[in-house]
Amino acid sequence: MIYVFQDETKLPAGWLEKVAALRAALDQLDTKAKRKAYIDGRAAIWGEVKDALLEMSHNKCWYSEAPDAVSDWHVDHFRPKLRALDEDRTAHDGYPWLAFDWKNYRIAGSYPNSPHTDDHGTTRGKWDFFPLSPGSVRATWDQRSTANETVLLLDPASKTDPKLMTFDEEGLPLPVDPNNVIVKKRVETTVHLLYLDSPRLVAARKKKWREISELIEEYRLACPDTYEACTLQDHQRVVRLIAKLSEAAGPKAAYAATARACLRANDLSEFIGAIEEAAAA
Numbered sequence: 001m002i003y004v005f006q007d008e009t010k011l012p013a014g015w016l017e018k019v020a021a022l023r024a025a026l027d028q029l030d031t032k033a034k035r036k037a038y039i040d041g042r043a044a045i046w047g048e049v050k051d052a053l054l055e056m057s058h059n060k061c062w063y064s065e066a067p068d069a070v071s072d073w074h075v076d077h078f079r080p081k082l083r084a085l086d087e088d089r090t091a092h093d094g095y096p097w098l099a100f101d102w103k104n105y106r107i108a109g110s111y112p113n114s115p116h117t118d119d120h121g122t123t124r125g126k127w128d129f130f131p132l133s134p135g136s137v138r139a140t141w142d143q144r145s146t147a148n149e150t151v152l153l154l155d156p157a158s159k160t161d162p163k164l165m166t167f168d169e170e171g172l173p174l175p176v177d178p179n180n181v182i183v184k185k186r187v188e189t190t191v192h193l194l195y196l197d198s199p200r201l202v203a204a205r206k207k208k209w210r211e212i213s214e215l216i217e218e219y220r221l222a223c224p225d226t227y228e229a230c231t232l233q234d235h236q237r238v239v240r241l242i243a244k245l246s247e248a249a250g251p252k253a254a255y256a257a258t259a260r261a262c263l264r265a266n267d268l269s270e271f272i273g274a275i276e277e278a279a280a281a
Contacts, residue, residue, distance in 0.1 A: 001154060001162040001196075002257050004062050006103060010052040019045060019100040026096065035141075036082055039099045046075040046105055053107040058252040061109040062156040063126075063194050064201055067254045068109040076108040076126060078155060079146070084130040084138070087152075087189065094128070097144055106156060112194040124195035126153075131189060152189040165190070167261040169213075171205030173197055208248075208255040212262040215245050242271075250275050 008016075022042060029035045050073060053062075060067050079095040086092070098104040108126065115125045130153065132138060137148040154161040165187050166176045173196050175187040191197050219241040223234040249259035249272065260272045 001063060001065060001156050001165055001190075002251060002260075003159050003162050004057045004106075004156045006157055007056050008102075010055050011049055011102065012052065015048060016102075019102070022100045023097070026100070032093070032096075032141075035096045039081060039096060042100075045100060046077075046102075049102055049105065050075050050107070053102075053105055057107055057156075060107075060254060061112065062106045063108055063112045064196060065255050065257060066109055066111075066201065066204065068111070072110045074108045074110055074113045076106045076113050078104050078106050078130075078153075078157070080128045080130050083128045085128045087129070087131045087193075091128075092138055093140060094130075095139065097141065103157075111198065111200075112196065116195060116198075118195065118198070124192065124198070126194050129153075129193045131193075133185075152186050153193065154186055154190040161186075162257065165257070166264070167205055167209070167258045169206070169209050169262070169265070171202040171207075171209060171258065205255050205258040208258045209262050212245070212248055212259045213266070215241060215248065216262070216266050216268065219245065245271060246275050 022045065026035060026038055029038055053075065054073065061073075077095070077098065079098050081096055081099040082094040084092045084094050095104070111125070113126050115123050115127050118124050130151070133150040133152060136150045139146045139149060154164060156162055164176055164183050166174050168174055173187065173191045175184045177183045195201075219238070222237045222241055223230050245259075245263070245268075247253060249256050249263060253259060260275075263269060263271050
């Protein structure tokens with residue numbers, strides 16, 4: 001998971017005006033049943049921005065960073081629109097007022113977003129899950145502020161959340177600070193509910209780590225031990241390898257967070273800052 005900038009300029013012309021009218025009509029409905037029927041009957045509206053959301057993440061799942069070309073892309077409501085489940089499946093009212101709010105949308109591959117059974121018989125997948133920490137006050141239709149919600153799921157649209165998760169050489173997701181109980185809990189909850197440790201994702205990340213490791217080794221062997229011995233070809237080789245590393249860990253690359261974790265593990269974290277600055281420019 002890396003940060004995904006929600007770029008309003010990529011939305012289709014006229015779409016915001018269309019959903020503003022839908023939100024205004026939804027606000028006039030006085031029962032949950034009416035609101036549910038209204039939302040269900042207009043579900044096609046968020047499909048109209050699917051391509052724009054994919055463009056924002058360079059055609060990758062916002063949660064897994066997988067460029068899954070064979071599965072259906074889902075426009076996930078980060079805060080579920082009609083029902084929100086705790087980790088123990090305790091059900092709460094959802095966030096219907098956010099049903100037509102594009103800032104609540106995340107592009108998700110069908111695997112992390114839909115219920116799947118893992119090798120232990122446990123159901124994984126985001127689905128309607130949206131757990132909060134104990135003591136959090138859930139927003140409601142009548143009190144819509146989310147300021148008092150402490151969300152356990154990491155959000156790719158948050159600048160800080162993706163930085164709490166890292167990966168190892170085996171492709172497994174880990175908390176960046178396992179000694180911090182809050183970081184550990186949020187990462188573990190996210191990994192479990194989004195099934196980010198599924199065998200196919202782990203294998204893909206392991207392959208990515210190996211590719212980056214090979215590039216790093218090539219980079220470190222790219223020039224002689226002394227500058228005086230360097231040739232023009234050595235300079236060109238180093239520049240070319242830095243460009244390859246930057247591309248492999250940049251926002252357009254699949255599993256960029258794994259590439260960045262590998263760079264950190266090899267004491268090349270300064271490359272990551274340059275990549276992030278370039279992506280924000």
